Amino acid sequence: MPGVLTQSEFSTGLIIRGGNTDQNLILLDGITVYNPSHLGGVFSNFIVDAVKDAELIKGGYNAEYGGRLSAVLNVTSREGNRNKFDAKMNISILSAQATFEGPIPNGAWLVSGRRTYFDKVLEQTSLDVPPYYFYDLQGHVFTDLSAKDRLSFSFYKGLDDFSYDDIGIDTYWGNETFSLAYRKIFNDLLVGNFLLASSRFFTFFNLGGESGLVQDNTIQDFTGSANLTYFQNEKMTWKFGGQVKELGFNYDNTFADSALFTIKKAPIESAAYTKLKWIPNKRLVIEPGFRMNMYTAHSDTYFPDFRLGLKYLLTEDRYINFAVGNYHQFIMTIQDDYNPVLLDFWMAIDESVDPGKSKQIVLGYEEYFGEIYKVQVEGYYKDLKNMLTFVETRASTDEVMSDEKLTDMFDIADGYAYGLEVFAQKMYGKINGWIAYTYSISRKSIDDYEYFTNWDRRQAFTVIGNYNFNKKWEFNWQWSYQSGQAFTPILGYYLENLDYTFDSSHSNFSTIPGSRNTGRYPSYHRLDLGAVRHFKFKKFDMDLYI
Template sequence: MSIHEYHFKTYFKFNLIVICFFISTTCYSQNQYKIQGIITEENTTNKLIGANIYNVNNKKGSSTNINGRYIIDATNGLNTLIFSFIGYKTDTIEINIISDTIINRMLKKEFNNLSEIKLKSNSSSVKSIQSSVIQLEVDKVNKLPSLFGETDILKSIQLLPGIQSGSEGSTGFYVRGGGPDQNLILIDGIPIYNSSHLLGFFSIFNNDIIENITLTKGGFPARFGGRLSSVLEINTKNGNLKKWKVNAGIGLISGKITLEGPIIKDETSIIVSARRTWIDLLKKPIANLLEKNALTDNEENKIEGSYYFYDLNTKINHKISKKSNLYITIYSGEDNFNSKIFEDKTTEWQSRGTPYQTKSYGYTKFGLTWKNLASSARWEFNYNEKLKTITSIFFSSYKFLNNTKSDYDWTEINLNNNDTTYNGYYNSDYLYSCGIYDLSLQIEFNYKLNKNHLIKFGNSITNTTFSPGFQNVFKDAPEHENYPNAKLDTTILFLRKAKPLNTIIYLENIININTKLSTNIGVHYNLYQINKSNYNSFQPRLSTRYLINKNSSVKISYAKMNQNIHLLTNSTIGLPNDIWVPSTSFVKPQKSNQFGLGYYININNGQFGKWLDFNKHNFEFSIELYMKKMKNLISYSEGNSIFESGFSQWEDRVELNGKGETKGVEFLLQKNTGKWTGWIGYTLSKSTRKFQNINLGNEYPYKFDRRHDLSFINNYKIKKNIILTSTFVYGTGNSINIPSDQYLIPSHNGFIQILNYNSRNSYQIKPYHRLDIGCSFIKQKTWGERSWIISIYNIYNRKNPFFIFFENQSISENNLGINKLKPSQVSLFPIIPSIRYNLKF
């Protein structure tokens, strides 16, 4: 029996024992009545998260979880229940309770009260046990001003404290000093390894199919693991069980459409959402622009080029019974860039007094493709009011391909006698490929021991395949005395195929110790196996909340995290040629320890002067302090990258056992009611790295060590159907490595240029700041809703640094021609107006 077979058999036996135990205990523990159910939006059946349920009789309250489910205590006899949620009509019912009961309710949206842009429902951040958790509402994100009118959840996340963008317009995000590989991104529980389109300027997530977004950046519950910095959960809509609906939109660079409706009414629904760019339809203007400005000034060269990306989301929701649901999710997305340069030119030259003419013709073709495929089947089953299980199987893959092919022919003619002296050709083919594939099975248990004690337990087993990163290089040219033989046919293997096995077991205890003190204490165990190497890791987790009063609380958290995969990054601008590599016997898993302390308060009573009444204008304020220490980080060694020549494996090109430390304080002030809403977020932080063979072994600033980071989000309701929005961001410039001195040493060929560098990342580029404004015009029609969204990106045309490069500048000193390096800044996006039109019916 192989070790994989042994682990699968043990896995199933263990789960069977756990299920039998919980069923047997719940059969004898029903001493009080419970009401449970799901709260959804009327007509759409989208689950409402954070909806409130109140029992008038026993004065007990509850709220829905991320799946829209709730459980509340009930008394024997008549009970009055009140269901409420911001932006929806309150629903009150009376019901006679004589046993445990399931009650599902649908709340109707109030169209005459446009919802505000906000992060969380009132008081949730104060009363919840978990710290450093933020939820974004998609409908509100869609109203923010955006680049090219393409609203993007990842760019919206960058507006929150503790989260930084990588570069201008990029969707890459860095959480509390961590790297981009240290963020676990989940769509319906499926891990996504590449989350960007268009070289990082847009994310792969289509807002129209997203139901809710939750970001955890500290105090991680035991159920999460595999990354050091954050967990981003994106849950998609379930589809309308009542009727068919359409949501469509068209913008400057893309269009999208979403269809949802019942396959079997009240039983099975489907939702399909597609998005595609128009860029390839505009390929001729783009090609003309490239031909004139970008690649060559030779009029005999012609360029063809095209680019597009698409996303396709599908989700099926089937009600097996009142206690059981099946969800099937499929996501497919791809970026495809192709260009072809044609050459047909004639050149004249001389050799030893003889004139020659060379006619050459041919082409170079360049292709770049990267794509994601993700799918899952999730079965939820409620055995009773105490025990719920979720069983999932998922597949996730990411693949990157880069191909360059050249084919040229030329003829050499002696102009003295018009004889053809040489017929030549040149063929070359370059292919780079890599990929990563996950296949996983997992089961979760939620067991309510009593009204003050909830146990969450689960395990999973994942087989990951790292597809070889290789470069195929082929060249062919004939022999000639003036043209040396250039034949080459080889494969450079950068990463050998690897199939590690990852097993996880976790346990969470969520306990209300008394009315003020609650805690979530747990442990996450991970066994990682690759070849003959085993890595065991016990990761304790703790989150504790103390209610000072009903409007304020203090929280403390600790989390130890392990990460078994690494990302080797060649660029910071979102290029997809980054490569995922596994931990091996030579490269250890990354580890971190993170501590957090926070204070949270709701300001909803009192008055400040005559103009600010807190009874009408609710504010939420939080301050969080954190410290995170990391070890076993890796980075390319000095002068190395994936494209360096040589035949060495990736393990020979990296620096190992790096250390990182980050600490900071985050402030967040929110206003969630009234005509004016929004938030202000500010982060003061420091992030460093340390490698033995980098910067002489001394600590140096992390590239994205951003000391100050500020965001100011405004939402003003001019009328009930007109909303004005604005976004202002400011951030300290990135730290980069540039030469401090240039030395010119005379030689027989002129001068040799020597560059001297100070400590690594000692230069800080200019600060980044930008103001965007937008306006949404929304009108309800008898057939649905239409909206126009107009926005202006970078309204004062700030030239923010995208990157810094150096060019040689020729000067004359003492009658000597000398080249000096001159730094230059590249800025990407000037002021950009945009417009988008949306329909819902």
């Protein structure tokens, strides 16, 4: 999609409209998933066979959502087969995946899992390649207690493991989520959705063994929420509700068995919201909303958000979209302008730092040509404030930091992003696909010094296609081009003698960085081609693909 890029060739973390990956709210059945991305850039964040729907709101999202500055990815699990047991398996040279589903009384269940195994393959070769693997396990079960009551349970567990003894790296990260949801249809006008959930994200990074650098970061999130929808009449629909998050953060950093700093925080983040969908006439849809955020670890406590969305139909096939709003974020990852960030380490703000803030404005035009073609043009502007960035004299790999307050460790950066997106799609037919182009700018500033962000990509162009040759053969292709990302160049090195002697065994080279992100990597493009052969048997289907 236009305006959506992955963090790098080796990651599925999403950069959406000039925002960092941590500025996206990712929900799986209503519960926050902090970082579901995998290395390699090949695999999706979630198991596709276990997903019913994935809604991506790239900007200007309504008051129902909050806690992030940029975008929302709302994923809904597939419910499973209510009529019979079914199974699906997928095996490739990189991974294996299986999905099982079947009925229960008045409901259904589904469990899906996958694991990569090139770490096992590498063990049988002489290749000097770092072993890496990940696995995901995802499931959903529901039962209808009555025609008006549904109870459902969802879970997700994912783990990435990367170890390379030759250079002394041992690292892993992952997510665990559990949610219990209850849907109640009170009457024809009022529907309620209630949720109790737990989400845990953890990151461990070790460089140099037990006496080396160790970073350990954990987030524990307990959430309760209630959302009600009231259908007042054909022209007015209200949605209102709230949530409470009890958060626990732990960030330990040690070097040579000595604690450099330990940060532990247990804030409570909560919110209440209301939004209205009003259709005053056949051409106009108005969606105002208000959200009040509350955060206990900051002296101000209350942070209001105002949202407005408009949709105007020029004809049945052409319409204009407009959205404007302000947003707050209380937990965020630490941005490092001097070193490539391998892992996400999350922080909760304290009283020394204001929460992240953004203001967004989006204007778009969309037109359908019959039921086959679609064209969309959209522009956006985003103003960003209070992003945590390592100070210029430090980096995320430094060995000594203060742990008194966040302003001792980080610079506070502001920024902005703007862009134009063009999207054309052929939705149906023997040949289908889409073309997308994005022009965007993403900048930050610290103490009146302005520079490009790590995730700035000036130009991006993508062509995706699918050709259904016949019932047996299917061909697909994807060509992507994007401008190179910005980086901070290294001007030179100096010898740092830690014990002030001339013994080189106790010395190491340190870098002399240039100005922030004044370098630019070359432009990048890639072409992927694929073919699928479909087989049908009496009791099962099989696909072979390359």
